[in-house]
Amino acid sequence: MDRDPTLRSRRSFLDMVIGLGFTGLAAAVLYPVARYLIPPVRSGPGTRSVVLDPDDPAQVDPETRIFVFGSRPGILVKGPGGQWKAFSAVCTHLSCTVRFQAESNQIWCPCHNGLFDLNGRNIPGTPPPRPLEEFEVHEREDESGKKTLLVSKGRSA
Amino acid sequence: MRTSGVVLALWLTFLFPVVVRAESNGCIGCHIDDTMEERARIPAERFKDGVHAKAGLGCIDCHGGRNSDEFMQAHSRKNGFRGKIKSADQPEVCGNCHDDPSRMAGFGAADLATGQADRFNRSVHGSISPVEGFETPACTSCHGTHGFAAPSDESSPVHPARVPETCARCHSDLTYMRAFTSARVRVDQLIEYRTSIHGQRLAKGDEKVAVCSSCHADHLILPASDSRSSVHPLNVAETCGRCHSDPEQMKGYEISAPDGTSLPLPTDQQSRYTESVHYAAMTENGDLSAPTCNDCHGNHGATPPEVRAVATVCAQCHSRPAELFTPSEIRKDLDTAGFPECATCHGHHRIVPPGDALLAGIARGETVAGWTPLPAYRADAQGFLDGILGLKARIDAVEETVAAAENYGMDLTKARLELTRARDHLIRARVMVHAFDPAQMMAELQGTREEPGGLIYAERAQNLAELAFGERAYRRKGMGFALAIIACLMVALIMKIRRMESRKAQPG
Numbered sequence: 183m184d185r186d187p188t189l190r191s192r193r194s195f196l197d198m199v200i201g202l203g204f205t206g207l208a209a210a211v212l213y214p215v216a217r218y219l220i221p222p223v224r225s226g227p228g229t230r231s232v233v234l235d236p237d238d239p240a241q242v243d244p245e246t247r248i249f250v251f252g253s254r255p256g257i258l259v260k261g262p263g264g265q266w267k268a269f270s271a272v273c274t275h276l277s278c279t280v281r282f283q284a285e286s287n288q289i290w291c292p293c294h295n296g297l298f299d300l301n302g303r304n305i306p307g308t309p310p311p312r313p314l315e316e317f318e319v320h321e322r323e324d325e326s327g328k329k330t331l332l333v334s335k336g337r338s339a
Numbered sequence: 340m341r342t343s344g345v346v347l348a349l350w351l352t353f354l355f356p357v358v359v360r361a362e363s364n365g366c367i368g369c370h371i372d373d374t375m376e377e378r379a380r381i382p383a384e385r386f387k388d389g390v391h392a393k394a395g396l397g398c399i400d401c402h403g404g405r406n407s408d409e410f411m412q413a414h415s416r417k418n419g420f421r422g423k424i425k426s427a428d429q430p431e432v433c434g435n436c437h438d439d440p441s442r443m444a445g446f447g448a449a450d451l452a453t454g455q456a457d458r459f460n461r462s463v464h465g466s467i468s469p470v471e472g473f474e475t476p477a478c479t480s481c482h483g484t485h486g487f488a489a490p491s492d493e494s495s496p497v498h499p500a501r502v503p504e505t506c507a508r509c510h511s512d513l514t515y516m517r518a519f520t521s522a523r524v525r526v527d528q529l530i531e532y533r534t535s536i537h538g539q540r541l542a543k544g545d546e547k548v549a550v551c552s553s554c555h556a557d558h559l560i561l562p563a564s565d566s567r568s569s570v571h572p573l574n575v576a577e578t579c580g581r582c583h584s585d586p587e588q589m590k591g592y593e594i595s596a597p598d599g600t601s602l603p604l605p606t607d608q609q610s611r612y613t614e615s616v617h618y619a620a621m622t623e624n625g626d627l628s629a630p631t632c633n634d635c636h637g638n639h640g641a642t643p644p645e646v647r648a649v650a651t652v653c654a655q656c657h658s659r660p661a662e663l664f665t666p667s668e669i670r671k672d673l674d675t676a677g678f679p680e681c682a683t684c685h686g687h688h689r690i691v692p693p694g695d696a697l698l699a700g701i702a703r704g705e706t707v708a709g710w711t712p713l714p715a716y717r718a719d720a721q722g723f724l725d726g727i728l729g730l731k732a733r734i735d736a737v738e739e740t741v742a743a744a745e746n747y748g749m750d751l752t753k754a755r756l757e758l759t760r761a762r763d764h765l766i767r768a769r770v771m772v773h774a775f776d777p778a779q780m781m782a783e784l785q786g787t788r789e790e791p792g793g794l795i796y797a798e799r800a801q802n803l804a805e806l807a808f809g810e811r812a813y814r815r816k817g818m819g820f821a822l823a824i825i826a827c828l829m830v831a832l833i834m835k836i837r838r839m840e841s842r843k844a845q846p847g
């Protein structure tokens with residue numbers, strides 16, 4: 183038995199510090215780990231694919247048909263044959279963001295009136311010199327039967 | 340008696356002409372005779388006035404056979420007689436002499452160009468596959484038959500004054516053209532040509548002007564899609580320049596100045612064009628849809644655009660600037676002053692990439708065409724320039740912040756999207772200059788109630804970048820805190836271990 187009360191209280195203080203220290207250490211170690219692991223996968227410029235619900239206005243703007251592909255805009259349209267087509271929405275003229283134009287059923291660049299057809303091909307006589315970069319689109323169905331689109335950069339792109 | 344009657348009749352029918360012909364001269368002798376049917380007589384008549392007869396050539400040099408008065412001798416296949424020369428055989432027959440410089444020299448035509456048949460064979464005309472019922476083009480399609488004349492001779496179908504009609508004999512005939520090419524083939528070139536400055540002058544007797552062959556070449560005619568063709572987009576400037584860059588050729592031609600006076604037609608268009616943004620787009624970026632001479636001036640209907648039509652011509656491709664410029668006040672002022680709309684500031688032929696320097700020039704009161712803008716326009720121009728440069732500087736600064744945050748491993752996807760929008764507005768602001776309207780410019784830079792402008796998007800990106808930095812500072816603090824805890828823990832552990840060791844040393 184320890185008869186010295188000061189010694190005893192010092193010891194219990196030390197134990198407390200150690201206890202708290204371990205708790206803090208555990209928290210300090212686990213927190214960043216959790217913080218790095220849980221947040222959504224980074225979607226930087228290196229993004230190669232995105233899953234889209236074409237009817238969700240939060241994902242694909244119903245008017246401009248723009249969606250977010252990494253840190254750049256993409257555009258999702260129904261091609262001439264009714265199949266989904268996705269392109270980079272970066273105009274091949276001076277890199278403005280193109281959008282779908284319902285009246286003409288074309289892809290239109292508001293900066294210099296550049297036009298692309300629904301196959302992404304630049305319309306001659308308008309400024310863009312090249313077609314839009316095309317993404318691959320695969321239709322998928324999840325367990326609930328909901329249709330989504332997997333839009334990805336082509337292997338060559 | 341009866342027998343002698345028959346003999347006489349036979350003699351009259353067959354032998355008498357032979358006797359008559361025996362006094363004349365081979366093929367021509369018979370063929371030129373009045374009793375000869377037209378289709379056999381006219382060639383002979385024409386031939387004797389042509390260049391070939393003058394050079395000492397005879398019918399048999401092309402048609403084979405014998406230069407004999409005796410029908411069977413003259414027309415015997417055994418003697419190489421071939422009759423009418425088929426289209427497919429013409430290049431070979433004509434080329435026998437015309438592709439052979441020494442032979443041509445032998446005819447006293449050493450200074451005449453050679454190789455026409457060879458060039459023809461490699462041309463679009465020479466490679467047409469035969470189509471039943473249609474004659475493929477060959478030498479005689481353009482040069483005529485028998486009475487060949489030098490192109491400088493007015494009677495020649497390839498005399499400059501007659502070239503357009505000669506080519507149009509086929510090229511304006513839809514049925515004929517469709518037999519060989521696509522259903523979309525054009526047959527209106529002659530009509531267009533007649534409206535052109537070239538065609539109008541030709542009609543007035545000016546034979547120096549361009550006709551079909553001046554641009555399309557004569558024998559080695561290739562389709563415009565062939566990169567070797569003189570009318571391929573990459574070669575058009577050179578082709579037009581063959582005449583238009585030649586001061587000697589252009590002597591005497593004039594163009595009217597904005598003030599109504601006449602100036603000699605310049606000859607520097609080609610050299611200026613090759614310094615232009617259009618030429619660079621075509622040659623450096625490989626964009627064959629970029630304009631060359633004919634895209635602004637027309638090809639068959641080539642004519643300089645009227646001062647007031649300049650904007651219309653440029654608008655063929657530059658539709659957005661035109662949309663903004665057409666209803667603008669500045670356009671009205673330019674029209675009133677007689678200045679060539681777009682070309683007033685951008686110049687013509689040597690159109691350089693538009694840039695902020697151009698706007699700065701207008702702010703100083705300088706334009707390419709010598710128009711002095713009103714002070715109000717100059718002030719607007721200065722305002723536009725300041726606004727555009729301000730937005731650009733802001734975007735650059737934000738870009739740096741965003742890049743720095745990304746360097747620390749932060750996810751700035753959203754900031755990048757906002758920056759993209761800001762940049763869209765910067766590009767649009769530069770186009771907006773054409774409206775020359777401060778309110779519309781403000782909408783691009785600052786935004787309106789409905790749509791934010793470039794500066795707002797840049798600000799949003801900046802805020803997101805700052806948030807990222809805030810997060811980084813927070814994480815750093817957290818790290819520091821964690822380190823402090825670890826340090827305390829270690830100290831406490833060391834003390835604890837010491838205490839336990841000292842207790843073990845003094846038991847009891």
Ligand code: FES
Nearest residue numbers: 273275276291296
């Ligand atoms: S940036 Fe798209 S047309 Fe100019």
